[in-house]
Amino acid sequence: MKRSPEFSLQCLQFMVMVLSILFTGTEAGRLDIPRLSPTRGTLIENPEIMSSKAVSDDLQTFYYPQTLDHFNYQPQSYATFEQRYVMNFKHWGGANGSAPILAYLGAEAPLDGDLTVIGFLSDNAIRFNALLVYIEHRYYGKSIPFGSREEAFKNASTLGYFNSAQAIADYAEIIMHIKKKLNAFYSPVIVIGGSYGGMLASWLRLKYPHVALGALASSAPILYFDKITPRGAYFSVVTKDFKEASETCYRTIRNSWSVIDKIASQPHGLSILSSKFKTCKPLKSSSELKNELGNMYATAAQYNQPPRYPVTVVCGGIDGANEKQDILSKIFAGVAAYRVNRSCYINQPTNGSETAVGWRWQTCSEMVIPIGIGKNTMFQEQPFDLNSFIEQCMRLYGVPPRPHWVTSYYGGHDIKLILQRFGSNIIFSNGLRDPYSRGGVLENISESIIAIHTVNGSHCLDILPEKESDPEWLVRQRETEVMIIKRWIAQYYADLKAILIKQ
16 A cells, blocks of 8 residues: 655654644643644654555555444435545454454544554464454545545534544444454454544443454543543653653753743844754744744653653753753753754744644544643643633634533543443553653553553553564563453453354
């Protein structure tokens, strides 16, 4: 399957945009919520992975005529669009043996990058004799309703079909279609997702237990809604990551914001900052620079993957600068260490990709993750202002967000009390260096709703491809997940055998 060569560039461009108003001051509510991508860190560190050679020849692409609206019977609801999914039959044991199906649920990006960056399926296909299925999320990539991206993103009326409930109904319908088409009625399905896709995997298991036997939800912050998780938790973890890497690095970053503001307020101050940070174009405000620095620190922490460990790289640059240099020269040394060999380093040109536009709609409708910046971090304080957030979304789309809908539809409050009797077969995996882990499930809910976390892990690290250089704790985490899934499947086969004998 061929992929767009522009995809990697779009991912990198989107980094700048997703947190674009994190640090603009407490008077403005944050409109962009940090993107929940399982692949972004890998693509940032290894953009060459998007080369066409990386795609397996065993992948086959299909399109399913998907229902526009699963929850309404108005005539327009019966419209369809072509939804892309990809399958790999290489190691499948076949329908006659009821061999398993591992289904990856795409998230807020085209499916293309996931086919190479998500390794859990391909690494384990032979271990499970599994059919591999990758399904693209509606409104992303080539799965666009209304005939074109322009029409699909036209206004709130066409975007109104763009939500997680429709998405998991899409996934359920495609999975059932595949099983029917292949006569694989008794093949157990395990759904896998990372980040937002991890949320979808866990929610699909809860909403459609007849479709998926179990779910692996990697770095899925299903509790970062509706005040369940403290609003400042994300940036508290970012700060903790940097402070643990280097106390002096942490202090330098913490003290740098006021220096940036002081210089910016002086005559020709923005020109001085533009020169010092080698910006791609002249800075228009101090916030523009602070935004990009904040983006970089947050991204480094969220995707603090071995063996490079970006937080260590940034702090190595800051701490390695000449002691006699001023504080902003040290900060720039951290930027240069992280963004190696650039002609310019700040405010690089960006284009609004479908991912940027799509995620903005999702966060302005149902995915209201109230991330703010509290006191006692290395950043300037900026509480989450829900009223301002709602106002900005109203100006963009003419409809207000629903900040309580996720917990109303999927649950979240008192999760252990609710799910220990009424849910099963979900793995919630997290790395505690991931700022989003604070909104994840970190304790076992029951014998089969299991929390696995690693102290040094980062965002979605466990579902990325296996490497010889992987640390032992990561190898053990993946082995534990495979063992649990094998146990689910074995129990399913035992139950199936018992039922068939009775028949």
